[in-house]
Amino acid sequence: MKTFAELEAIRKKAQKDVRLRSGSGDVRVVVGMDNCGIEAGARQITIALMDEINKHNLQDVTVTQTECLGACRLEPMLELYEGEKKTTYVKLTPELARQIVTEHLVNGKTLKSQTIGVFER
Amino acid sequence: MENVKSQENKQYRIALRNSGLIDPGDISDYIAFRGYEALGKVLTEMEPAEVAKMVKESGLRGRGGGGFPTGLKWEFTLKAPGDEKYLICNADEGDPGAFMDRSILEGDPHSLLEAMVIGGYATGANNGVIYIRAEYPLAIKRLQVAIDQAREMGFLGKDIFGSGFDFDLYLKLGAGAFVCGEETSLIQSVEGKRGEPTKKPPFPSESGYMGKPTTVNNVETFAAVPPIILNGPEWFQGIGTETSKGTKVFALAGDINNVGLVEVTMGTTLREIIFDIGGGIPGGAKFKAVQTGGPSGGVITELDLDTPIDYESLKNIGSMMGSGGMIVMDDSTCMVNIAKFFLEFTQDESCGKCTSCRVGTMRMYEILEKITNGEGTEQDLINLNDLARSVKDTALCGLGQTAPNPVLSTMNYYKHEYEDHVYNKKCTAGSCKALLSYSIDPEKCIGCTACLKVCPTNCIDGKAKEVHVIREDECIACNACFEACKFDAVIKP
Structure with a gap:
């Protein structure tokens, strides 16, 4: 640490991360991170989501975690809340998670092929 | 931290400002909450003497129990002759039922590190030691992670903030002796000797660790330093009472509904802490006394509950601030x-x-x-x-x-x-077993043999449907018969 400006830069970035985690954003991305989810790779999904959201500089999106969503066979999965509307995405990979951010959150298009309705009747 | 009850209305968090809000394992979380800003300000804009003066003006006093003005301590060490000085953090929290420092160490380790670098600058010390008890494994782990991160980011080490000031510190694990919370024995222990106190004077600020000028401060004291630097001494001056400024963390324990940590401004009354924040005594029992200051303090009775808490007023009623343990006792306590x-x-x-x-x-x-x-x-x-x-x-x-x-x-x-x-050989609270004499009320006893069956020493005579009798000389006052009787026939003194 050499200068005050350097600290300032780190703080700006850190504040963004904290806001993303605890913010009161309108859109919530909730990743199932119980043992089943983590085992299926939910950690990579979360990292990919946060990274992609940061890349697009989305302000009102919060990424949080929850426990088992009740369909362990479909993990890793996430629920995306936008006000009253909820979309559940299942069987994710980090690439798919990034797609969800770019397609769903940025362009507003649901990624139909990964929704729970396709996998479970 | 679940320990921290969030009764925010009566509480004011300075020392615990970040505990539970940030990830203690991530330095950037601490930085996001204005972490290391105070250090930057101190190193780039202020002289060591100015820092000590600022802390002195704030009115901050040692939170370990003694209540010695922190700024004054720093000035003594700064003025002491010698080019090699030391700064020690006393994290040897040993009072029974007290865990104020632990929550800071575990929840916000970087605030301690930042304050120690500030303290090192203000006292002219380039080396620091955190003396922590080995019984706090999680705190040790998190501190070590924090120290590594701070070193990597350059908050510890050489030429911090380009100021030319060097400071580094290491952890020293204490074996958990209560006496090592006393500063002279603590220094002995850090030197590798037996933890025994030495006489004062000379005070550690003249001759401490290895005979060099040394400052010893408590964790909670350090935790209050960065906010003082950021907000100015006037801000801290404005909180608390005439002689005691700022806030104090207490560990509520004993017969109380909300067990845990509370941080209140100085001058809050005991009644507010116990009944408003602590939620009163469980089971509708009556309040009897509260012990502050752990094994070094005294009991405070109902009469003094409205005393505003500060160093002087607690001393006046025969107790002391201590490190902040607060054990509440109900009327079943002898x-x-x-x-x-x-x-x-x-x-x-x-x-x-x-x-x-x-x-x-x-x-x-x-x-x-x-x-x-x-x-x-x-x-x-x-x-x-x-x-x-x-x-x-x-x-x-x-x-x-x-x-x-x-x-x-x-x-x-x-x-x-x-x-x-x-x-009278009587214990009115009913807790001294040797003084208890149990007996059975012949009018209430229906002879159900319930007490007879639970008695571990078989000292109850009687048959079914006959009145039972306790042979007092064999009774060990275990209370089992009292609990077993459904007819309130067992008379407890």
């Missing part, structure tokens, strides 16, 4: 027994260097043991009082000087309980 409990602790923890503490606490403990066994005499009460006073006056360090406090304050406020034990 005061003689409480005094015995604390003395058992201090006589066990006495390092044995000075006679008055080593022998004095042991003899006091023996007298209390005698009284609770129902063998006390009038002379014992006189001896206990004399002994307590002479140990207080003659012990070498803080441990011995304060060890008689629980005895003196309980003898002062609850004299009648001592007298009951000695003259």
Whole structure:
């Protein structure tokens, strides 16, 4: 640490991360991170989501975690809340998670092929 | 941290400002909450003497119990001759039932590191030691992670913030001796010697660790430093009472609904802490007393509950601030027994260097043991009082000087309980087993044999549908029959 400006830069970035985690954003991305989810790779999904959201500089999106969503066979999965509307995405990979951010959150298009309705009747 | 009850309306968090809000394992979280900004300000804009002066003006006093003005301590070390100085953080929290420092160490380790670098700059020290007890494994782990991160980011090491100031620190694990919370024995222990106090003067600020000028501060004291630098001494001055500024963390324990940590401004009354924040006494029992300052403090009765808390007022009512343990007792607590409990602790923890503490606490403990066994005499009460006073006056360090406090304050406020034990051989609270005599009310007993079956010593005579009788000489007062009886026929003294 050499200068005050350097600290300032780190703080700006850190504040963004904290806001993303605890913010009161309108859109919530909730990743199932119980043992089943983590085992299926939910950690990579979360990292990919946060990274992609940061890349697009989305302000009102919060990424949080929850426990088992009740369909362990479909993990890793996430629920995306936008006000009253909820979309559940299942069987994710980090690439798919990034797609969800770019397609769903940025362009507003649901990624139909990964929704729970396709996998479970 | 689940320990921190969020009764935010009455609380004011300075030392615990980040605990539970940030990820203690991630330095960037701390930075996001203005972390290391105070350090940057100090190193780039201020002279060491200015920093010490600022802390002095804020009115911050040592949170370890003594209440010595922190800024003054820093000035002494800064002015002491010598080019090699040391800064030690006392994280040897040993009071029974107290865990204020632990929550800071575990929840916000970087605030301690930042404050220590500031303290090192203000006292002219380039080396720091955190003396932490080995019984805090999680705190040690998180501190080590924090130290590594701070080193990597350049908040510890050489030429911090380009100011040319070097500071580094390491952890020293203590083996958990209570006496090592006393600064001179702590220094001995850091040097690798036996944890025994040395006489003052010379004070550590002149000759401490390895004979060099040393400052010893408590974790909670350090945690208050960065906010003081950021918000200015006037801000801190404005919080608290005339003589005691800022906030204090207390660990509420004992017979109370909300057990846990509270941080309140100085001047809050005990009643507010116990009944508003603490939620009162469980089970509708009556409040009897509260012990502050752990084994070094005294009991405070209902009469003094409205005393505003600060260093002086607690001293005036025969207790002390201490590190912040607060043990609440309801009316089923025997005061003689409480005094015995604390003395058992201090006589066990006495390092044995000075006679008055080593022998004095042991003899006091023996007298209390005698009284609770129902063998006390009038002379014992006189001896206990004399002994307590002479140990207080003659012990070498803080441990011995304060060890008689629980005895003196309980003898002062609850004299009648001592007298009951000695003259009437009765324990009104019903907790001294030797003085309890159980009996069965012949009118209420229906002869159900429930008590007979649970008695571990088979000292209850009787047959079904006949009135039972307890043979008192064999009774061990285990209370099992009392709990077993559904007809309230067992009479407990």
